[in-house]
Amino acid sequence: MELKNLATRIYRPIIPEVEGRNMVLAGLVIVTIVILMAIFADLIAPYDPTKFAGKPLSPPSLNNPMGTDNLGRDILSRVIHGSRVVLLVVFAASMVSMSIGVPIGLISGFFGGKLDRAISMIMDSMYAFPSLILAIAIAAVLGPSVLNAVVAISVVYVPTYFRMIRGQTLSLKSRLFVEAARAAGAGNFRIMRKYIFPNLVTTVIVVFSLSVADAILTEAGLSFLGFIVTAPTPDWGFDLSSGRPYLPSGYWWMITFPGFMVMLLALGFALIGEGLSELYAPRRER
Amino acid sequence: MTETSGTTKKPLKPPANILLRIHNLSTHYFSRRGVLKAVDRVSMDLKKEEFVGIVGESGCGKSTLAFSIMRLILPPGEIVDGEIIFNGKNLLKLSEEEMRRVRGKEIGMIFQDPMTSLDPLEKIGDQIVETIQMHENIGKKEALEKAMELLESVGLSGDRVNYYPHQLSGGQRQRIMIALAIALNPNLLIADEPTTALDVIVQEKIMEILKKMTREGRSVILITHDFSLAAEKSDKIVIMYAGWIVEMGESKKLVNEPLHPYTRGLINSVPDVWIDRDIRPMPGFPPDLISPPEGCRFHPRCPQAMEKCRIKEPPVVEVDSRMVKCWLYG
Amino acid sequence: MEIIRVENLKKYFPVQKSFLEVLFSKELQFIRAVDGVSFGIEEGETLSLVGESGCGKTTVGRLLVGLEEPTDGKIFFKGEDITGLKGEEKRRIHRHLQVIFQDPYASLNPKMKIGDHLVDPLQIHGIASNNEAKKIAIEMLERVGLVPAEQFYNRLPYQLSGGQRQRVAIARAMVLRPEFVVADEPVSMIDVSLRAAILNLLLSFKDEYRLSMLFITHDLSVARLVGDRIAVMYLGKIVEIGDVKEVIHHPKHPYTAALLSAVPSFDKKNLGIEIIGDVANPRNPPPGCRYNTRCPFARPDCREAVPELKGTSNHMVACHYELDISI
Numbered sequence: 001m002e003l004k005n006l007a008t009r010i011y012r013p014i015i016p017e018v019e020g021r022n023m024v025l026a027g028l029v030i031v032t033i034v035i036l037m038a039i040f041a042d043l044i045a046p047y048d049p050t051k052f053a054g055k056p057l058s059p060p061s062l063n064n065p066m067g068t069d070n071l072g073r074d075i076l077s078r079v080i081h082g083s084r085v086v087l088l089v090v091f092a093a094s095m096v097s098m099s100i101g102v103p104i105g106l107i108s109g110f111f112g113g114k115l116d117r118a119i120s121m122i123m124d125s126m127y128a129f130p131s132l133i134l135a136i137a138i139a140a141v142l143g144p145s146v147l148n149a150v151v152a153i154s155v156v157y158v159p160t161y162f163r164m165i166r167g168q169t170l171s172l173k174s175r176l177f178v179e180a181a182r183a184a185g186a187g188n189f190r191i192m193r194k195y196i197f198p199n200l201v202t203t204v205i206v207v208f209s210l211s212v213a214d215a216i217l218t219e220a221g222l223s224f225l226g227f228i229v230t231a232p233t234p235d236w237g238f239d240l241s242s243g244r245p246y247l248p249s250g251y252w253w254m255i256t257f258p259g260f261m262v263m264l265l266a267l268g269f270a271l272i273g274e275g276l277s278e279l280y281a282p283r284r285e286r
Numbered sequence: 287m288t289e290t291s292g293t294t295k296k297p298l299k300p301p302a303n304i305l306l307r308i309h310n311l312s313t314h315y316f317s318r319r320g321v322l323k324a325v326d327r328v329s330m331d332l333k334k335e336e337f338v339g340i341v342g343e344s345g346c347g348k349s350t351l352a353f354s355i356m357r358l359i360l361p362p363g364e365i366v367d368g369e370i371i372f373n374g375k376n377l378l379k380l381s382e383e384e385m386r387r388v389r390g391k392e393i394g395m396i397f398q399d400p401m402t403s404l405d406p407l408e409k410i411g412d413q414i415v416e417t418i419q420m421h422e423n424i425g426k427k428e429a430l431e432k433a434m435e436l437l438e439s440v441g442l443s444g445d446r447v448n449y450y451p452h453q454l455s456g457g458q459r460q461r462i463m464i465a466l467a468i469a470l471n472p473n474l475l476i477a478d479e480p481t482t483a484l485d486v487i488v489q490e491k492i493m494e495i496l497k498k499m500t501r502e503g504r505s506v507i508l509i510t511h512d513f514s515l516a517a518e519k520s521d522k523i524v525i526m527y528a529g530w531i532v533e534m535g536e537s538k539k540l541v542n543e544p545l546h547p548y549t550r551g552l553i554n555s556v557p558d559v560w561i562d563r564d565i566r567p568m569p570g571f572p573p574d575l576i577s578p579p580e581g582c583r584f585h586p587r588c589p590q591a592m593e594k595c596r597i598k599e600p601p602v603v604e605v606d607s608r609m610v611k612c613w614l615y616g
Numbered sequence: 617m618e619i620i621r622v623e624n625l626k627k628y629f630p631v632q633k634s635f636l637e638v639l640f641s642k643e644l645q646f647i648r649a650v651d652g653v654s655f656g657i658e659e660g661e662t663l664s665l666v667g668e669s670g671c672g673k674t675t676v677g678r679l680l681v682g683l684e685e686p687t688d689g690k691i692f693f694k695g696e697d698i699t700g701l702k703g704e705e706k707r708r709i710h711r712h713l714q715v716i717f718q719d720p721y722a723s724l725n726p727k728m729k730i731g732d733h734l735v736d737p738l739q740i741h742g743i744a745s746n747n748e749a750k751k752i753a754i755e756m757l758e759r760v761g762l763v764p765a766e767q768f769y770n771r772l773p774y775q776l777s778g779g780q781r782q783r784v785a786i787a788r789a790m791v792l793r794p795e796f797v798v799a800d801e802p803v804s805m806i807d808v809s810l811r812a813a814i815l816n817l818l819l820s821f822k823d824e825y826r827l828s829m830l831f832i833t834h835d836l837s838v839a840r841l842v843g844d845r846i847a848v849m850y851l852g853k854i855v856e857i858g859d860v861k862e863v864i865h866h867p868k869h870p871y872t873a874a875l876l877s878a879v880p881s882f883d884k885k886n887l888g889i890e891i892i893g894d895v896a897n898p899r900n901p902p903p904g905c906r907y908n909t910r911c912p913f914a915r916p917d918c919r920e921a922v923p924e925l926k927g928t929s930n931h932m933v934a935c936h937y938e939l940d941i942s943i
Contacts, residue, residue: 343807343808343809343810344807485668485669485834486668486834486835486836486875486878486879486880487668487874487875487878487891489878489880490877490878511807511808511809512808512880513808514837514880514881514882515880517880517882518880518881518882518884541882551809552809553882555808555809555811555812556808556811556812556837557812557815557837557838557840557841558837558840558881558882558883559836559837559839559840559864559876559879559881560864560881560883560885560943561883562840562861565812565815565816565841566812567810567811567812567813567816568809568812568813571777571810572809
């Protein structure tokens with residue numbers, strides 16, 4: 001371990017991307033595994049997640065590597081199938097947030113003025129709420145369902161995209177190459193399309209990864225409170241809440257494994273986001 | 287005309303009037319792609335109270351040479367060979383502790399961008415006092431008086447000791463850098479592109495201050511890519527190319543009768559405000575120092591390149607009390 | 617024919633005030649970056665605009681190509697008043713007024729291919745369609761020395777050196793075949809040994825296209841090389857303007873003489889003309905002649921009246937007491 005640190009310190013000045021690249025790779029590995037898990041759930045899972053698969057409340061064993069829950073269902077299978085709901089909700093919500101937040105951020109930042117100030121005020125107010133609280137508020141109004149959860153989570157993250165994109169747009173629009181495009185005769189929309197947007201893409205990707213990581217935790221929270229799925233559908237957050245009453249009696253496996261998966265998937269996306277931002281950020285000194 | 291091989295062989299103990307003798311110095315950078323020979327077997331002398339201008343394009347090694355003298359080369363760079371005899375001692379053999387005492391007290395250095403070398407949160411006076419007190423054991427009041435004197439000597443009024451860096455212009459800040467550099471009365475002042483970011487009138491004033499340093503008993507090394515600037519003020523000019531010194535000599539002679547084709551090319555490619563003439567650009571680009579051309583590193587761009595130049599490294603030759611590294615004279 | 621005429625051009629920028637200033641004073645302060653500048657440029661002529669940083673020369677350039685709107689004054693292009701044009705009309709005219717910026721590392725879009733930088737202006741002005749435009753772009757890349765052109769077409773800016781990027785910037789300006797170009801310090805950020813090639817490239821376009829140019833620089837040596845005429849600016853005003861050799865060898869304004877004394881040269885001339893102190897604050901220029909606080913020849917009436925540009929068509933100066941020297 002000492003030797004590896006030493007080596008990193010020597011080569012860091014020459015290869016600064018070592019850390020960033022490793023982070024992205026590690027994150028991609030994690031995320032890919034979970035995605036594959038979701039796609040091939042039916043093939044991989046040993047049991048049907050909604051049916052009886054062993055003696056209830058039995059600890060991890062060869063038959064049930066993650067143990068069984070209070071209804072005798074195999075937790076491993078529930079964990080594997082649970083990834084579907086999580087990924088579906090989080091991806092769908094993030095896509096919606098991105099499709100709304102990015103264009104509004106770009107247009108608002110580019111044109112500025114009163115419209116920009118008004119929209120910024122609204123976005124900042126939303127941003128001030130902790131994501132889970134806001135998501136709960138919206139989901140409570142709409143009622144528990146997967147679709148409503150997607151709506152709630154989408155709304156929560158629109159301001160995140162808006163702020164980052166607007167900030168980047170503000171800094172880009174006064175750059176010299178944009179002025180050069182103006183001098184060549186380019187109009188506003190052409191500039192936004194060809195000169196500003198392509199330079200936003202890396203920011204969008206980084207924000208996407210990081211807000212998906214956050215959204216996973218928000219989804220787990222909503223699901224925990226019962227706002228997303230109803231029994232017997234497997235979902236990590238939901239399983240966490242079903243397993244909670246049994247913890248004081250020593251039945252730890254119902255919470256630990258779904259909880260670990262939430263953390264792992266969030267970590268995966270966070271690693272991608274942080275790694276990418278380190279790769280793209282000008283950290284290198286001349 | 288005397289000829290020696292690729293490196294000059296000189297006795298190690300220099301005569302009394304030579305302040306700095308660099309002998310066969312090589313500084314390399316070790317990167318993934320290979321070894322970058324930034325300074326390759328460079329030898330030169332600097333007399334007391336002499337003003338030397340080191341001229342070359344970016345990447346020729348002039349800054350690396352300056353940093354090597356100060357032993358401020360950081361990994362992946364390393365001084366791999368040679369001697370730097372300053373005031374009788376070999377700087378490369380000193381311990382880091384001893385070298386730290388040399389820096390500032392015996393050799394002062396000025397860099398291009400004064401803003402990055404000054405602490406924006408401290409008053410100018412305090413920064414000078416700090417520097418003085420690091421090396422000398424005198425009280426704050428005395429040190430402050432000295433600071434004011436230093437400011438006056440570079441053309442600023444003494445009351446500027448109470449100013450913060452951002453309250454001063456670029457030219458004023460650069461003067462403060464000079465004041466800091468001479469605070470401990472070093473014998474040698476190295477200025478690395480000190481006026482590149484400044485306007486021409488301010489540049490002239492700063493150059494005048496540097497020139498004054500030699501009249502006050504110091505030697506100055508000016509590093510610049512501006513040939514005419516170096517030519518104006520220097521007693522001697524050193525032309526560097528791709529890590530080598532390709533020509534060195536008294537400045538008026540060098541400018542009027544350049545020996546090396548690169549020197550000639552440089553002179554011809556620079557416009558002059560008083561003379562009407564077409565400028566002729568030098569063909570090609572500076573070489574990749576990791577795999578430079580075989581033989582003479584300048585040969586791909588040289589209008590007078592011979593067969594020999596493509597194969598063998600040219601010798602360092604003395605012509606008319608000047609020095610040139612070229613097959614045309616070997 | 618006069619291609620460009622500028623009359624009493626002004627550009628004032630409101631000043632960012634510090635917090636205390638906002639609290640305690642109501643009045644708006646302005647930086648008078650350009651304060652009453654007038655000149656004309658003939659077809660095929662290059663006017664070198666020189667001065668130190670902060671004198672307003674870059675702002676003049678930006679005003680001419682429409683990147684800034686003038687606070688006052690007029691700009692004429694081929695006799696037509698183009699001040700304050702907007703939209704489609706502005707685009708139509710400004711096709712003929714192009715610009716080359718100083719910083720080759722900032723003036724190209726990092727995500728856009730080199731070739732696209734040249735094709736875009738062609739498409740904007742409807743000069744050529746996709747394939748036509750690509751052909752023109754490749755020809756232009758060859759013309760500026762970026763060969764093999766096909767390869768350079770597909771590269772991204774980060775793959776090019778500073779000198780190469782500046783060639784792209786020149787190509788972009790020239791691809792529209794403009795009649796007038798503003799070159800704002802085009803070689804200041806290029807390594808000294810590579811400047812000659814870029815300057816010669818610009819000069820070759822000047823000849824081939826019969827270009828009129830405003831060449832902005834702080835380097836008098838380059839100003840002489842490139843310019844037919846020269847204008848010297850100080851704190852927002854032109855203090856001397858005329859035929860380039862005439863002004864350099866017979867400077868009438870003390871500031872011009874001071875600049876000439878300070879320029880590095882293999883043939884340095886000491887004119888013995890001093891300049892006192894540092895550049896004045898552009899927020900509060902001195903009363904009367906703006907140069908009076910630094911002028912070694914200043915007399916009391918220099919503080920009272922602002923001198924006007926006067927002289928022959930060949931050489932004009934704004935000074936109450938002109939110098940009479942020959943170099």
